[in-house]
Amino acid sequence: MSVVVKNLVKVFGNIVAVDSINFSVEKGEIFGLLGPNGAGKTTTMKILCTLLKPTSGDAFVEGYSVRRDPKKVREKLGVVFQESTLDIELTVFENLDLHGRLYGMGINERRSRIDELLELVNLEDYRNVQVKKLSGGMKRKLEVIRGIMHSPDILILDEPTLGLDAATRRTIWRHIEEISEDVTIILSTHYMEEAEKLCDRVAVMRNGKIVALDSPQSLKERIGEEIIVLSFESSDINVERLKAVSDGLTGLATHISLNGNAIEIHVKSASAVLPEVMEVLRTLRDVNVKGVEIRKPTLEDVFITLSGDSTSGDEHGGT
Amino acid sequence: MGELDAVYVLWLRDLKRYLRAKSRVFGSIGMPFFFLAFFSLGFRRVEFPGVEIDYVSFISPGIAAMVVLFTGVFSGVSVVWDRQFGFLREIMVSPASRFSIALGRALGGATTAFVQGLIMVAVSMLIGFRPAGNNLLLFPVLLFLTALTFTSIGIAISTVMRDIHGFQIVVNFFVFPIFFLSGALFPLSELPSFVEALAMLNPLTYSVDALRWSTTGYAFFNPILSIAVIFLSCFLFLLLSSFLFSRTEVE
Ligand SMILES: Nc1ncnc2c1ncn2[C@@H]1O[C@H](COP(=O)(O)OP(=O)(O)OP(=O)(O)O)[C@@H](O)[C@H]1O
Ligand SMILES: [Mg+2]
Numbered sequence: 001m002s003v004v005v006k007n008l009v010k011v012f013g014n015i016v017a018v019d020s021i022n023f024s025v026e027k028g029e030i031f032g033l034l035g036p037n038g039a040g041k042t043t044t045m046k047i048l049c050t051l052l053k054p055t056s057g058d059a060f061v062e063g064y065s066v067r068r069d070p071k072k073v074r075e076k077l078g079v080v081f082q083e084s085t086l087d088i089e090l091t092v093f094e095n096l097d098l099h100g101r102l103y104g105m106g107i108n109e110r111r112s113r114i115d116e117l118l119e120l121v122n123l124e125d126y127r128n129v130q131v132k133k134l135s136g137g138m139k140r141k142l143e144v145i146r147g148i149m150h151s152p153d154i155l156i157l158d159e160p161t162l163g164l165d166a167a168t169r170r171t172i173w174r175h176i177e178e179i180s181e182d183v184t185i186i187l188s189t190h191y192m193e194e195a196e197k198l199c200d201r202v203a204v205m206r207n208g209k210i211v212a213l214d215s216p217q218s219l220k221e222r223i224g225e226e227i228i229v230l231s232f233e234s235s236d237i238n239v240e241r242l243k244a245v246s247d248g249l250t251g252l253a254t255h256i257s258l259n260g261n262a263i264e265i266h267v268k269s270a271s272a273v274l275p276e277v278m279e280v281l282r283t284l285r286d287v288n289v290k291g292v293e294i295r296k297p298t299l300e301d302v303f304i305t306l307s308g309d310s311t312s313g314d315e316h317g318g319t
Numbered sequence: 320m321g322e323l324d325a326v327y328v329l330w331l332r333d334l335k336r337y338l339r340a341k342s343r344v345f346g347s348i349g350m351p352f353f354f355l356a357f358f359s360l361g362f363r364r365v366e367f368p369g370v371e372i373d374y375v376s377f378i379s380p381g382i383a384a385m386v387v388l389f390t391g392v393f394s395g396v397s398v399v400w401d402r403q404f405g406f407l408r409e410i411m412v413s414p415a416s417r418f419s420i421a422l423g424r425a426l427g428g429a430t431t432a433f434v435q436g437l438i439m440v441a442v443s444m445l446i447g448f449r450p451a452g453n454n455l456l457l458f459p460v461l462l463f464l465t466a467l468t469f470t471s472i473g474i475a476i477s478t479v480m481r482d483i484h485g486f487q488i489v490v491n492f493f494v495f496p497i498f499f500l501s502g503a504l505f506p507l508s509e510l511p512s513f514v515e516a517l518a519m520l521n522p523l524t525y526s527v528d529a530l531r532w533s534t535t536g537y538a539f540f541n542p543i544l545s546i547a548v549i550f551l552s553c554f555l556f557l558l559l560s561s562f563l564f565s566r567t568e569v570e
Contacts, residue, residue, distance in 0.1 A: 048411045051569050075414040085405040091334045101328045101411040104321060146409075 002027045002154055003048065004182035005059035010043050010208075017043040019208035020057065024275040025201075030180050032195040032216075034303055035205030041188040042082055044205075048186065049079045061154060075260030078152030080144050082159045082188075088132035092123060095131060096146055103150035117145035120175060121168060137163050144172060145265050148179065157187040160195060173198060192300040202299070204306045211306050219302045224254040227301060228277060229293040231262040236287045248280030249273070255305050261290075266305070270294040325415030326423040333394070333427025337434075347390045347435055352442060355382045358504060359446065367506045370538045378531035379443035379450075380458075381503025387436040387466040388501075388523060392494050394428025395473015395560070399480050407569050417565030421474060425557060428470035433463045450534035454542075458533040461546065464553045465526040471556035478563040501527045507539055522552040 003025040010018040018040045025031040033041040046052040048059055050070035058065050064072040086095050093114060100110035118124045121141040131139060140163050148155060157176075161169045162221050169191075174186060176198060189195050195202050196216045203213040212219060237258070245263055246256045255266040267273045274292075281289060337343060359375045370377060401407040410420055437459070440450070452459070476489055500514070501523035507515050518524050529545035532538035538545070 013410070051408060051411060053568060071414060071416060074412055077412060079412045081405065081408055085407075085409040087332065087336075087406045087409075088404065089339055090332065094332075094335065098328050098332060099409070101324050102410065102415055104324060104414070262512050295330075 001025065001060075002029070002062060003031075003058040003186065004079065005044070005048075005057075006059065008044065008047060008054055008059055009056045010040075010047060011055045016208050018047070019203070021203075021208070021210050023045075023203055023210065023213060025184055025186060027184050028181055029200045030176070030185045030187065030198050032199035033186065033205060034190075034192075034195055034202050035188075037207040040208040041205055042158055045079075045156050045186065045188065046316055048073075049077055049156055050074055074228075076146045076153045077156060078150060078154070079156045080147035080158060080160050082162065084139055084143060086131045086139060086143060086146075086291065089130065090140055091128050091130050092118070092134070093127045095142065096149060099146050099149055101103060106276045113149055117149060121145055121171060122206055137165060141168060148175075151179075151183075155183055155185045155187075157185065158318065159188055159190065161189065161191065169194070172180035192298060192303055196299040204303060206306065212302070216299050216302075218296045223297055223302050223305050225268050226266075226270040227295050227297050228265040228270050228274065229259075229262050229291075229295065230269060230277070230281070230289055231263070231293075233288050233290045234291060237261055237263070241284055241287065244284055245277075245280050248283070249276060252276055257305070264301075266297065266301070322416055322419040323547025325413070325419040326426065329410070329420060330427040330430065333424070334432060336509060337431040343431075344435070344438070347393065347412040348386060348439055348442070351382050351385045351389070351439055351556040354385065354504075355379065355439075356446065367509065369508065370506055370537065372535045375443070375447045376449070376535045377506075377531070377537075378504060379448035380534050381527045382443060383436045383439050383462060384465060384501065384503055384523060384527045384530055385498055385499065387432045387462060388469050388498060389494060390432035391428060391433045391466045391469030392476070392489065393486075394431060395425070395470045395475070396404040396477045396480065396483075396486055396489060397428075398424060398474055398477040398564075399483050399486075402477075402569060403482060411569045418561045421471075421561035421564040422557070425467060425470045425560060427472055428473065429463060429467040432466035432470060433459075436462050436466065448512075452536045454536075457546075458530060461526065461529050461533060461549055464549050464556065465523070465530070466525075468522060468549070468553045468556050471553070471560040474560040475556065475563050478560075478567045482523065497521055497523050500524065501529045522548065522556075525549055525552075555557070 001024045005021060005023050008018055008021050021044065033044065035041055043052065047054050047066060048061065049082050050066050050073050054067065058067050061073040066073050085143065090098070096114045097110055098111065118127060123138060123141060126134060126138065134142065144160050147157065161172055164172065173194065199216060201213065201215050202219065203210045205211070242258050242263060249256065253265045253267050257264050265277065281287065284313065355378060358378055362374045365374060398407065500518045500521045502518060507518050507524065510518065525540065525545040525548040528539050529542055529549060532542045
């Protein structure tokens, strides 16, 4: 195991940011940390890279404890933080060169690696430009290539593609996949597509706890094989009606939630449940169903189901 | 990895930032310059009992010490900026030891403070300061060690500061009292005895005295004592700052 997290707890004042979590990551695995804002992803990662000390519990990187051997842990890591950690007064090259030296890279190795990485993200022309003169996305690119520059054994990426354009995001994904054979990667993201595409396994966090941990495929299967989406006129749909649908389908659906003007019903098999759904709808008078759609769940559905994201309006969702 | 590499890059980074920010050069010399100019005008005919040198010679080494005091403390405290701008995290997750990081930072800040101090000496010479004597070569050494001491103190202070807003408090309640209690502007013997006792506890007092001795030959303490205090306090504060620094969490 490359990374092992054991009963990890971090408390800030009266906020329990990380609440006794456990997971382990194998060598060469890409492990995703998902969860709504404030779930505890960044805190977990900061403990892993020894910036924060655990309140209790411990984490091990290649067998070294973040409590007892922080320096050994740091030697194994490459980190990209959620917020910028560049020196904006220095140039792009200087930031990378400083990083290389800090990690003991020789001058030739630094030069060739810097050329290679700048080319990867199309920043060659900005080599000698002060970082404060770069756009937000360019800074992010620089931050990401700096984190992987010294070819670490373990990469910790906190929302690496935040603010990057679609093409660059794809470039970074491709690169992460390329290096992932030998590198263990822990990454957090709010882009479900990214997690689904890259991660071997994901942990969904909520309020400091891990509420689900599995491969994206199994997680999707867990919430149901198919989703029936019923869309309504906006005036027709409300919480009581959702409840009526929910009551009528007890035992048939794994999860029912309200999403805007639509009710989403997670089921094993849509064709088997659809007649029952229609039956229930008939009992609700004055309701016009505008459309019925059947689709496969995505990781986003899993996420919304598990993390209870308030914007999805599913506080009333049954199970 | 080479810890020396880490010390070197952090030192180099400070220097690069210093050379890039022209306003820092003038900014930190401005106030000491006015102190020098107005005090030496105002007191040019004053004679302190027992002091055999003219006032410009008396005050100039003190003003050089003032520059390294202010610039050094400021450089050290600016670790708080690095924390706010996030760069500190980049260093703190690297394999470099906390001690190397603090040392590199202290050496970088001390070097810029030292250069500023030398610039101040050059300015003093324009208004009539004439350093002389057999111990002139000790001057840069002592000035640098003083810069290192106060940069370390600045770093130590930065570890207990949450944000840069506290800097004004540091200046008003630490830097200025240290300066006024150092004998830079007038001889310690002019002070009431309890204030003089306080001055004896101030490391800058010994720096000012030794710097004055190395450029003019006049000293209040035995120079051996002052030099010993300078070396000792530099060593102690360097240790203290790296100890405090190694215990900080960087969020
Ligand atoms: N330095 C701190 N002091 C106090 N509370 C903190 C600190 N850092 C984080 N928290 C709290 O800990 C909780 C978890 O924060 P964390 O940054 O780990 O969330 P996150 O999952 O990374 O969220 P996001 O998706 O918004 O980045 C939040 O409630 C946050 O307010
Ligand atoms: Mg975060």
